[in-house]
Amino acid sequence: HKHLLGIEHLSQSDITAILDLADSYADLNRQPLKHTDALAGLTQINMFFENSTRTQASFEIAGKRLGADVMNMAMQASSIKKGETLIDTAMTLNAMHPDLLVVRHPQSGAVDLLAQKVNCAVLNAGDGRHEHPTQALLDALTIRRAKGRLHRLSIAICGDIAHSRVARSNIMLLGKMENRIRLIGPPTLMPAGIAEFGVEVFDDMAEGLKDVDVVMMLRLQKERMDGGFIPSEREYYHRYGLDADKLAHAKPDAIVMHPGPMNRGVEIDGTLADDINRSVIQDQVEMGVAVRMAAMDLLARNLRARTPETV
Ligand code: CP
Helix, strand or coil: CCCECCHHHCCHHHHHHHHHHHHHHHHHHCCCCCCCCCCCCCEEEEEECCCCCHHHHHHHHHHHHCCCEEEEECHHHCHHHHCCCHHHHHHHHHCCCCCEEEEEECCCCHHHHHHCCCCCEEEEEEECCCECHHHHHHHHHHHHHHHCCCCCCEEEEECCCCCCHHHHHHHHHHHHCCCEEEEECCHHHCCCCHHHHCCEEECCHHHHCCCCCEEEECCCCHHHCCCCCCCCHHHHHHHHCECHHHHCCCCCCCEEECCCCCCECCCECHHHHCCCCCECHHHHHHHHHHHHHHHHHHHHHHHHHCCCCCC
16 A cells, blocks of 8 residues: 555455554564664654644654654644645645655545645545544554454444544444444434444443443544534433443453543543553553554555655
8 A cells, every 4th residue: 555544445454464563563662772763764744734642642753763754744833824725735745755744634535635646655644534544553453452352352432423533444444353343322423324334323321332342432522513413511421421330231351442532521431541450541542653653664665665657
């Protein structure tokens, strides 16, 4: 692959190859010296048109640990504010010969469009409610390390599915790896036609969580509920917020996940989120660096394998 735009384009063996390499980077990241030269001489530009803590920081750390020259575009201070378009901005940066462009954008499809215009490898760091492929990959690595496998697991994804690119990428990845997926949430936050993806849909947490191996919670994405129905936080927590009582319906060794940023007391109880016997939320963050190192390393290997004529 030239780009990493979405899980949609990856096969089961692509996913396994990324996770296997990421596993070795996860081990390296726990060593005192973490530096390699896999991306030495390459230029990585991070363009985040939407807020981020985890994704932006981990892409920057990943690039630096691999020896790339990393530049973070301060989009708030860029000429986008003077009316320059996304494509003109991308073409301008493209003329500076970057090798890897990491892009987050609030509009679904914006990153795919940009990838068609530039010469370098493009990594989607989240586009609208479309895809967040490195999030699904880091979730998969976290599950594989916690459960010892990434197939034939029963996995519940809970909450605001309709507005979530994390849910969309995870549904595709976990489906490709042959897991049973249960979606739990209010019908108003469930996308139309979702059952066609081979998932089971529930609006009751006790029923949906029964005997699952993995519980993945999602944030209520109010910023994407433009004009639509916004549930009250108190009512939402009562019905769909994960606490110890609701988690008791899952398997006794079920793990709790959240991509972050989380709203404590809205979709998840704060004490449960911090319980290291059940919650792998900090492992997800740790695996984020390893997965992004692996994704960029594999794309860079492809770049180097291309002849100048085909780049
Ligand atoms: N999970 C995730 O994408 O977090 P950020 O928005 O902080 O990058």
